[in-house]
Amino acid sequence: MVSENSDATGGDQTALALKILVAGGFGVGKTTLVGAVSEIRPLRTEELLSEAGRPVDDTDGVGQKITTTVAMDFGRITIRSGLSLYLFGTPGQDRFWFLWDELSTGALGAVVLADTRRLEDCFPAVDYFEHRRIPFVVAVNCFPDARTYGAPDVSHALDLDPGTPVVLCDARDRDSGKEVLIRLVEYAGRVHTARLLESVS
Amino acid sequence: MTEDAPGTPSRPGSQWYDLEAGPLVRPYAVTGGRTQAGPPGTRFDLIALVALDRTAPETDEDDSLGPEHLTLVELCRAETLSVAELAAGTGLPVGVVRVLLGDLLERGRVIVRRPVPPAHLPDERILREVIEGLRAL
Numbered sequence: 001m002v003s004e005n006s007d008a009t010g011g012d013q014t015a016l017a018l019k020i021l022v023a024g025g026f027g028v029g030k031t032t033l034v035g036a037v038s039e040i041r042p043l044r045t046e047e048l049l050s051e052a053g054r055p056v057d058d059t060d061g062v063g064q065k066i067t068t069t070v071a072m073d074f075g076r077i078t079i080r081s082g083l084s085l086y087l088f089g090t091p092g093q094d095r096f097w098f099l100w101d102e103l104s105t106g107a108l109g110a111v112v113l114a115d116t117r118r119l120e121d122c123f124p125a126v127d128y129f130e131h132r133r134i135p136f137v138v139a140v141n142c143f144p145d146a147r148t149y150g151a152p153d154v155s156h157a158l159d160l161d162p163g164t165p166v167v168l169c170d171a172r173d174r175d176s177g178k179e180v181l182i183r184l185v186e187y188a189g190r191v192h193t194a195r196l197l198e199s200v201s
Numbered sequence: 202m203t204e205d206a207p208g209t210p211s212r213p214g215s216q217w218y219d220l221e222a223g224p225l226v227r228p229y230a231v232t233g234g235r236t237q238a239g240p241p242g243t244r245f246d247l248i249a250l251v252a253l254d255r256t257a258p259e260t261d262e263d264d265s266l267g268p269e270h271l272t273l274v275e276l277c278r279a280e281t282l283s284v285a286e287l288a289a290g291t292g293l294p295v296g297v298v299r300v301l302l303g304d305l306l307e308r309g310r311v312i313v314r315r316p317v318p319p320a321h322l323p324d325e326r327i328l329r330e331v332i333e334g335l336r337a338l
Contacts, residue, residue, distance in 0.1 A: 015281055017248040017316050018323065018331065037338070043289035074247075074285055079334030083327070086248045086283060106246060106316050108323075174338075182335050189328040 015082045020184065021103055023090040023128070024113030025121025029141045029171035030089040031073050033113060037177040038075025038087060072103065085181075090125070100128065109188040110136040111180055113171065117146050119157055126158055135188040137165040139180045231269045231293070232300040239303020247285040247295065250314040251302060253277045257309045266308075269293065270301050277311060 022030045035042045077085040114122045129136040151166035169176045276290045288295040305311045
């Protein structure tokens with residue numbers, strides 16, 4: 001359990017950590033995305049779905065996924081010594097929403113993962129971040145057997161505020177995941193600058 | 202498994218609560234039943250970073266500390282870790298880890314660096330650094 005290669009030196013008093021959330025419906029690939037870009041194996045608490053749980057967690061169209069994240073899983077990207085990015089997968093089921101407020105406090109922004117076969121699954125996440133004015137991008141996880149839609153279609157279907165980026169991605173792919181994060185950080189920076197200007201004018 | 206029409210999310214859900222809540226109760230035994238962390242008003246964020254206070258005298262004879270406290274100290278000795286990582290590393294719920302960290306903070310064993318407050322995103326320079334760092338991964 002004691003973790004990983006520790007190249008960073010401990011005790012850095014100026015260390016800065018940033019938090020990014022990865023949200024979206026059940027089985028959409030949140031843990032996959034976190035794992036693809038993280039330098040450590042995602043640390044997670046997962047509960048295997050039992051027969052009792054299966055009717056509750058509708059896995060139609062989600063293929064062979066047999067576990068679901070019931071607490072939270074997270075990964076880390078060290079930008080440099082003293083600057084790390086933490087990625088938290090949010091619990092995918094409504095009954096764990098109480099964890100969201102804690103997770104979203106102080107977050108730099110969020111990635112809402114969407115599956116075009118079950119687009120409605122990400123409505124709650126979109127709603128949540130819009131209401132709390134947390135910058136987010138929608139990342140459409142392009143499952144091989146799903147019809148492909150363009151970003152504008154998805155943006156329209158989700159009724160996103162103009163300017164909210166929509167990125168097509170493959171959550172399993174590191175480069176693709178990196179691109180999603182880059183788009184988010186760029187967007188979060190723009191949103192933040194705009195708010196600053198708003199507040200001084 | 203396929204009887205469900207799309208868009209019927211009304212889920213009872215409660216039958217899982219006992220299963221999941223069960224293990225959450227017992228770990229608080231290691232905190233002596235306490236659920237509040239450290240000095241009043243202390244709230245360790247999941248990404249608050251915890252480092253050993255290296256100026257503190259190494260007194261491992263502090264018998265008010267339990268084995269879980271010492272595990273946390275050992276984890277922090279290797280590298281600065283977030284509260285979330287410490288929870289994963291000890292296998293304890295985050296709530297328990299917060300209480301134990303509060304004890305260590307009160308004894309001056311650790312330094313806790315809080316994350317950037319919500320209203321203040323890090324400045325543009327840092328964001329640019331993050332973007333460049335991500336590109337370079």
